Amino acid sequence: MPGPTVDPDGDQTAPAVPLRSEGPPAQTPQRAPFATATVITLGSLVALGPFTTDLYLPALPDLTADLHSTAPAAQLTLTGSLLGMVLGQLLFGPLSDRLGRRRPMLAGLAVYTAASLLCAFAASMPVLVAGRVVQGAAGSAALVIARAVVRDRLEGIAMIRFLATMGLVSGLAPIVAPLAGAQLLHVTDWRGTFVVLALLGAVLTAACAVGVRETLPPERRHGGGPGSTVRAIGGLLRDRLFLGYLLTGTFAFGALFAYVGGSSVVLQEVYRITPQTYSLVFAVNSIALLAVTQLNGRFLVQRHSERTLLLAGLGAAAAAGAAVVLCTTVWDTGLAGVWPALTLLMGSMGVILPNANGRALTMAPHAAGSASALLGTGTYLCGAVVAPLSSLGGHPSATALGAVVLGCALLALAAYLPLCRER
Structure with missing residues (x-):
């Protein structure tokens, strides 16, 4: 592995290796x-x-x-x-x-x-x-x-x-x-x-x-000081595949956070359910997320390609958002239609988030800490932005919640399709 280099300002940089090598890295991760x-x-x-x-x-x-x-x-x-x-x-x-x-x-x-x-x-x-x-x-x-x-x-x-x-x-x-x-x-x-x-x-x-x-x-x-850190992060953001998976996971998490941050007020104030009923709804949807996450890790990733799983998950998330919008503007199904759509949304996250985050980390074998930091920062920032959107206009709205979920899912698809096409 090449040794570190020194900038004119005296800042020692990371070893001169690409963030994502074409072949196996010089020191491959242990498999134990x-x-x-x-x-x-x-x-x-x-x-x-x-x-x-x-x-x-x-x-x-x-x-x-x-x-x-x-x-x-x-x-x-x-x-x-x-x-x-x-x-x-x-x-x-x-x-x-x-x-x-x-x-x-x-x-x-x-x-x-x-x-x-x-x-x-x-x-x-x-x-x-x-x-x-x-x-x-x-x-x-x-x-x-x-x-x-x-x-x-x-x-x-x-x-x-x-x-x-x-x-x-x-x-x-x-x-x-x-x-x-x-x-x-x-x-x-x-x-x-x-x-x-x-x-x-x-x-x-x-x-x-x-x-x-x-x-x-x-x-x-990686050797060096703050300059080396900035260069490592910049290199990750210039990597098309890493950026694609980062944005895919970030926007998908935005859809999840729209539900987590807005569902309590929306479901209790719009549909007049009790806190106990809301706890039941939230628990069922959380179980869907955990169950699909385990299904993905134990079976799906061994039988289907990452691209197939992510497209299916993103499609399901978009369908869930669209269903919430339709159930509140066209069909007027009440909670009977909205709840299954939100359950579908939570289940889709069990496929999207592990695969998108896993692929992003795979793209950065020599900067896993920096890559993990960008993944976490992106999701928290996106969550902070989308959380209040379901109450725009001063009143909680199930339609707005569905629209935010649909918008985030479409943004995730828009990032994934052009940026994550691996050759």
Whole structure:
């Protein structure tokens, strides 16, 4: 492998190898499977993000009153966490390409634990918001490096299957976190939820220190400073295939986030269902996502090409969005028509997201950390943009929700068809 080069400004660059080689890389990833404990640990790392954002949500009214603040100010604790996750992924992803996976991951988890304690003992809303930004940024190390670890060890179908297995663990987090947060309020106050997050961070730090080995040997690391990081990210974004899969997954996640962010208000206010009924709808749709994710990882990827699966998944997502629009503007089916369409949408994500993200990581064998950071950043930014669109005009609308889902699915198709045609 060629050695590193030095720019005129003295910035050492990464080894002079392409981000995506035409043949096998000089150091091919190991093929040994992960131990069961490592699978659970990696899945828990990815699940840390949803727990960070969702566990404390039932306590928002209590913390607002306790800190003598307002609801808009309290919402900044969620915005700050998401902002921290976006910025943190851009930091920890490239950093793990330079320093290896273990040190940035352990450092991030240690800071996450400390930031959670800062939030637990915050005496004012500004301190809590600042703590949430740091907590989100540090916690993002878990998400971005967990995916990079998988890419270091596996590739192709084996990687997609493992991402599906890891997704089974992490996919339960958005379902469990709000329920667990509500139950915690029976035994503690809002500060106790952050103590629980601190304990979770400490447990994951110990688990990673003991059970997750370094997967990026020194000869595969990127030297250099910030200039090298910028060049690595720029090289990824100039790679047609990587960009295509990145945009495909990002826009598809936008459709998913439109549902996750808008369905609660839309279904309860438009169709007048109770919170208990909504929980049932959400649970059934989440089961569809988890089931198809497992079906994809265990069977579909071995029997069908990636292109066939992605086209089928994107087509199903577009059909789901179109069905919601038609059921609310032409047929007036009520929830009986909208619910199956949303279930189809969630099921389609079980095919789209593992395959699109897996293929994107495959395109970047020499910059898996940076690639994982771009995947995470793109999805969070897209989610933040589409979340309020289902309530444009001041009122929640099932038609608007369906239109956003359809639009995101069509954008994903528009990115996939021209950019992801592999020769």
